[in-house]
Amino acid sequence: MIRLQNIEKVYRTDTVETLALNSISLDIAKGEFLSIMGPSGCGKSTLLNIIGLLDIPTKGEIKIDEQKTDSLSDKQLANFRNKKLGFIFQSYHLINDLKVLDNVELPLLYRESSAKERKDLASEALGKVGLSNRVKHFPTQLSGGQKQRVAIARAIVGRPEIILADEPTGNLDSTMGNEVMDILLNLNKSDGTTIVMVTHDENMAKKTHRLVRLFDGSQVQ
Amino acid sequence: MLKNYFKIAIAVLKRRKFFTFISLFGISFTLTIMMVLAAFIENVIGNDYPDRKRDRSLYITSMEERGKNAMSSGSPSFYFLNKYAATLKTPAKISICSNGGNSTNTYVNNKKIAINYKYTDANYWDILEYDFVEGKAFDAQQVKNGEHVAVISEGLKKEYFGDIPSVVGKYIEADNVQYRISGVVKNVPITTYMLYSDIYIPYTVSKIDYLNKDYQGGYIAILLAASKADLQKISNEYDDVMKRVPMENKDFDHMNCRAESYMRSFLNTGNEDSSGLTEALTAIGVFTLIVMLLPTINLININVTRIMERSSEIGVRKAFGASSKTLVYQFIVENLILTLLGGLIGIILSYIIIQIINSADLIPYFVIKMNLMVLLIALLICFVFGLFSGVYPAWRMSKLNVVTALKEQ
Ligand SMILES: Nc1ncnc2c1ncn2[C@@H]1O[C@H](COP(=O)(O)OP(=O)(O)OP(=O)(O)O)[C@@H](O)[C@H]1O
Ligand SMILES: [Mg+2]
Numbered sequence: 232m233i234r235l236q237n238i239e240k241v242y243r244t245d246t247v248e249t250l251a252l253n254s255i256s257l258d259i260a261k262g263e264f265l266s267i268m269g270p271s272g273c274g275k276s277t278l279l280n281i282i283g284l285l286d287i288p289t290k291g292e293i294k295i296d297e298q299k300t301d302s303l304s305d306k307q308l309a310n311f312r313n314k315k316l317g318f319i320f321q322s323y324h325l326i327n328d329l330k331v332l333d334n335v336e337l338p339l340l341y342r343e344s345s346a347k348e349r350k351d352l353a354s355e356a357l358g359k360v361g362l363s364n365r366v367k368h369f370p371t372q373l374s375g376g377q378k379q380r381v382a383i384a385r386a387i388v389g390r391p392e393i394i395l396a397d398e399p400t401g402n403l404d405s406t407m408g409n410e411v412m413d414i415l416l417n418l419n420k421s422d423g424t425t426i427v428m429v430t431h432d433e434n435m436a437k438k439t440h441r442l443v444r445l446f447d448g449s450q451v452q
Numbered sequence: 453m454l455k456n457y458f459k460i461a462i463a464v465l466k467r468r469k470f471f472t473f474i475s476l477f478g479i480s481f482t483l484t485i486m487m488v489l490a491a492f493i494e495n496v497i498g499n500d501y502p503d504r505k506r507d508r509s510l511y512i513t514s515m516e517e518r519g520k521n522a523m524s525s526g527s528p529s530f531y532f533l534n535k536y537a538a539t540l541k542t543p544a545k546i547s548i549c550s551n552g553g554n555s556t557n558t559y560v561n562n563k564k565i566a567i568n569y570k571y572t573d574a575n576y577w578d579i580l581e582y583d584f585v586e587g588k589a590f591d592a593q594q595v596k597n598g599e600h601v602a603v604i605s606e607g608l609k610k611e612y613f614g615d616i617p618s619v620v621g622k623y624i625e626a627d628n629v630q631y632r633i634s635g636v637v638k639n640v641p642i643t644t645y646m647l648y649s650d651i652y653i654p655y656t657v658s659k660i661d662y663l664n665k666d667y668q669g670g671y672i673a674i675l676l677a678a679s680k681a682d683l684q685k686i687s688n689e690y691d692d693v694m695k696r697v698p699m700e701n702k703d704f705d706h707m708n709c710r711a712e713s714y715m716r717s718f719l720n721t722g723n724e725d726s727s728g729l730t731e732a733l734t735a736i737g738v739f740t741l742i743v744m745l746l747p748t749i750n751l752i753n754i755n756v757t758r759i760m761e762r763s764s765e766i767g768v769r770k771a772f773g774a775s776s777k778t779l780v781y782q783f784i785v786e787n788l789i790l791t792l793l794g795g796l797i798g799i800i801l802s803y804i805i806i807q808i809i810n811s812a813d814l815i816p817y818f819v820i821k822m823n824l825m826v827l828l829i830a831l832l833i834c835f836v837f838g839l840f841s842g843v844y845p846a847w848r849m850s851k852l853n854v855v856t857a858l859k860e861q
Pocket of ligand 1: 242243244249269272278
């Protein structure tokens, strides 16, 4: 499903060059739940962003569904992300100006869909994460765990084949973290969604199919 | 899609009340100033009562005499105009009248009221199309005989006589002289100062004014052309005559007294080398530019900071499938909605202020209106405004890299 070949990422600032990723090759199968671990600053987020086509590698190639991604235009990239990918961030990144329901509808705005369809799909997604009773709230009126569940609803509303989660439980206590983890596991099992998750928590990683460890930009396992 | 932009825009505006307030205030306040000003100018310049033949008339309203050590300027005298302007061949009709600004007192029930009076000839009533509420103007014979007759304004009628249906034939006292009223005309706003008056009387009644042989002396002449094409001919003939006019005395070696269009004479600055018109237009233009520039810059500034504030939103939208182009549209639409909303408030505010100005009667007989043109221009300005202040920030924002956008909190 996802194939990374010799991915290298170098950050250049005025004075220093950081080699954030060093020759990473990775195959992720359809329906796989993969976790990425490693110490802070080892390049986990960078790798996830590159898989999610949010960032461009300095060297190497990413293929998703046998399709090369390096020559896509801004519009094609946008379309690709919209259809295939769903993101979950450590700090939720909900839009505070919009109500919960409108936040969840967001990915559907960028594809053909009617207002009713959007509403139905968003309500359904919120149902899956157990937040049907919070649609009219604003994000600032929610707890951290609720926010992250809204973020998950937003990530799954467009039924993407791949979900990329960067420390989805990083800001949550263990109970809430487990709730969120259960939702992801269930999503992977019942819908066959491919999930790549960055985590610091060994217990969470143990529940996934496969674990990739990074150290200083290199793959160690 | 547009509906969604709209929904998002409204949500954003509602949530950011302070920002919205500042922006709306800036836009609507500026627009209000512009609109009220425009309505004023439009009315002062555009009001063509009673000189409806303005576009084929020339006005002689000011005179300047210069010498090495002397300089004198003012309105020409009856004597001068009668001798040099009234004798022109090309105009279809010529009228000489006092230039307004003469005032006297009269008494009603022991209450003093100040009134403006104006001396005119009979042609005055042919060239200018005053609307008579009742009666008629005095004729050439009455002027010749120096009869004590008068045309008064509706406003004076009301003030002097109260609410009575007809006053023709009644007498009105001004400057200790009794005048028989021959007609009542609709009010002329004071801003049309060359033709404004409360009471109009034959120039022959004034024994001093029209016998005085000085060149300057508080009168103006209106030259009516048979057609617009004749204006140039009149101007040429008049200039020829002027070249041969002897200097009034040896203090002066140079004299300037032009026959000009209404606009030019209206805005006359007395400076012989430049017409008041260009100066007035430049001044208005510069003023408009400054007035409009400040809020534009302000809005761009607010928008740039706000967009940076919203970088997380931009990152999220991009991550979930918004292309740069879509985002640019979204932000421009947001801005247009904001400015058009500001425009709407501005229009309502202007309307209210104009109503207040009119009802407070700050300027006698002056009623300003918002016309459709001013309204359209205001809306257009808003639109351009919204576009300008939106495009640059939107462009900045679309350049934002997703990962960086998401990192900035
Ligand atoms: N925009 C950037 N410019 C320069 N260096 C960067 C940039 N982004 C990341 N880096 C560097 O690249 C390296 C990897 O960063 P990354 O964010 O991927 O780490 P991480 O493994 O996700 O860390 P954490 O667990 O703290 O989130 C770090 O050394 C970081 O300083
Ligand atoms: Mg990270």
